[in-house]
Amino acid sequence: MLSRRRFTLTSAALTAAMFSLPACTRPSERLTEDLSSEMGLTESGLPIVTEELTLTVGGAKSPLAPEYETMQLVQTWEEDSGISITWSNEPDEVWGEKKNLLLASGELPDALFNTGLTDAEVAKYGANGTLIALEDLIAENAPTLSGILEKRPDIRAAITASDGHIYTLPSVEEMGLVEFPSMMFLNTDWLERYGLAMPTTVEEYHQVLLAFKAEGPSGVLPLSFIGAGAICDLIAALGGQPDVPDHRIVQDGTVVFTADKDGFRDAIAQLHTWHAEGLIDQEAFAQDYVKFIAKGKADPQILGSFCFWEVPEVVGPEQADQYAIVPIFPGPDGVRRACVVSNQEINRGAFAISRTNEYAAATVRWADMLFDPVMSAQANWGPIGVTQQENADGLLEQIPVGEGETEQERRVKVSPGGPKIITAEDFETVVLPEPRAAARQAQIAEHYAPHRANEKFPPVMLSVEELDQVSTIEADVQTFVSEKVATWIVKGGIEAEWDGYVSQLQTMGLPDLLGVWQGAYDRFTAAG
Numbered sequence: 001m002l003s004r005r006r007f008t009l010t011s012a013a014l015t016a017a018m019f020s021l022p023a024c025t026r027p028s029e030r031l032t033e034d035l036s037s038e039m040g041l042t043e044s045g046l047p048i049v050t051e052e053l054t055l056t057v058g059g060a061k062s063p064l065a066p067e068y069e070t071m072q073l074v075q076t077w078e079e080d081s082g083i084s085i086t087w088s089n090e091p092d093e094v095w096g097e098k099k100n101l102l103l104a105s106g107e108l109p110d111a112l113f114n115t116g117l118t119d120a121e122v123a124k125y126g127a128n129g130t131l132i133a134l135e136d137l138i139a140e141n142a143p144t145l146s147g148i149l150e151k152r153p154d155i156r157a158a159i160t161a162s163d164g165h166i167y168t169l170p171s172v173e174e175m176g177l178v179e180f181p182s183m184m185f186l187n188t189d190w191l192e193r194y195g196l197a198m199p200t201t202v203e204e205y206h207q208v209l210l211a212f213k214a215e216g217p218s219g220v221l222p223l224s225f226i227g228a229g230a231i232c233d234l235i236a237a238l239g240g241q242p243d244v245p246d247h248r249i250v251q252d253g254t255v256v257f258t259a260d261k262d263g264f265r266d267a268i269a270q271l272h273t274w275h276a277e278g279l280i281d282q283e284a285f286a287q288d289y290v291k292f293i294a295k296g297k298a299d300p301q302i303l304g305s306f307c308f309w310e311v312p313e314v315v316g317p318e319q320a321d322q323y324a325i326v327p328i329f330p331g332p333d334g335v336r337r338a339c340v341v342s343n344q345e346i347n348r349g350a351f352a353i354s355r356t357n358e359y360a361a362a363t364v365r366w367a368d369m370l371f372d373p374v375m376s377a378q379a380n381w382g383p384i385g386v387t388q389q390e391n392a393d394g395l396l397e398q399i400p401v402g403e404g405e406t407e408q409e410r411r412v413k414v415s416p417g418g419p420k421i422i423t424a425e426d427f428e429t430v431v432l433p434e435p436r437a438a439a440r441q442a443q444i445a446e447h448y449a450p451h452r453a454n455e456k457f458p459p460v461m462l463s464v465e466e467l468d469q470v471s472t473i474e475a476d477v478q479t480f481v482s483e484k485v486a487t488w489i490v491k492g493g494i495e496a497e498w499d500g501y502v503s504q505l506q507t508m509g510l511p512d513l514l515g516v517w518q519g520a521y522d523r524f525t526a527a528g
Helices: 072-081 092-105 118-125 135-141 141-152 153-159 188-193 202-215 229-237 260-276 290-294 360-369 373-381 407-414 435-451 464-491 495-508 510-527
Strands: 051-063 083-091 111-115 170-171 183-187 222-225 248-251 253-258 303-308 323-325 346-353 388-390 396-397 420-422
Touching: 051 092, 072 083, 072 360, 118 346, 118 396, 118 464, 135 141, 135 360, 141 153, 141 360, 153 170, 153 346, 153 435, 153 510, 183 188, 183 202, 183 229, 183 435, 188 202, 188 253, 202 222, 202 435, 222 290, 229 260, 229 303, 229 396, 229 464, 253 303, 260 464, 260 495, 290 303, 346 360, 346 396, 373 396, 373 420, 464 495, 464 510
Parallel strands: 051 083, 051 111, 170 420, 222 303
Antiparallel strands: 111 346, 170 346, 183 303, 183 323, 248 253, 388 396
């Protein structure tokens, strides 16, 4: 049977009224007394405190999520821990603005949950003491997380800033899905209708799109996507150059920028030809998610092929079986390249504690409660008895979703997210992937994993100095490349402008950017 782990704390965590300072005080060192012991901080397990303790917590949440205090799982946390939370979680965009104001003013809640903090913000506000360093608190008050970090130095490396301190706690979900976020799908009903076979080469795919354009319904969109970052595998097939949305990959231990390579140029030139033939959605580089999804749900259907995370979200469950995955096409040299993006399964920024918190030890104990794998699974997919149930093998599995609701829609209403760790091992011993995740795992194993084209850039944190050096360069380079790619695909001209474009990238500081990235990569691999 599934059960929660009981936690064991060191006695030092219970008797220290002041956290000892190292020989050299760091900017984020906590200089105020921790009052957790006055709240009856227990020696181990649950509840965490015996006296009434309320913490203020702010952060981001899904726009579809209810107020956190109404969630069954959040109420369970309060009952189990003895700690009440006054929640101030806002939809992502709202929280983004609110977070910036709070950070600037210093008037932060006790803790941040689903923090939305960028690496630059973590580095800045960790260095100046707005966010407190957590590594000593973890060692003294978080036995579950400490045990995981001991077994998984790569997770520790991912959440450790370049100054050696940990300012945020992680969210980990190791299912092997996010490395291939955008798949290409094709309308198989139309293939059958027009007497066509599933293409196996990029030229055959081109011919299929031409047929869709000629034979399809009024308003047909042979190929649609949201920005060039969605068609990296197609760029690799056309030009033989692996590409990712930020154009940063690793090959044989070397950090490579992809958007100044001749293969990239050749692919963009061919995509301009396709655009001129009317095969690419005219709004592919300007549309947002809402507009894209509206096209997918049009009646009658107008999408011939599209690139996205999954089919049902785009065209709806009713039409999902009309589409199938397009295989990875061989490039000009005959090599199939499935581009591996740097999306991370180990994510920073799930939880942080501000310097205003007078009960840091109790707060870390509260967060540690969520790293128990059974609780992490509930934080990620919803509570047992609501969205999950224990099967005959003692593993959690998803309760089938009701009619008219998707798994994602249900999930965001009952699962708060936040700090959690579900490792690959936990998916064998604690919880089964939800059905759509299991289906995607099978798709990746069949179509993508055998053709991995590159390594991904790891979840390394840059130092404040490194960020100061490259943040402007990186933003300028990414904007420059994105604008040029969209212009070249729509209007052409890449052949005539290519040499000047490459020269401009050098002038903008691309060599310096690559130098910082390589140094950060080397630092991370040495630590992990």
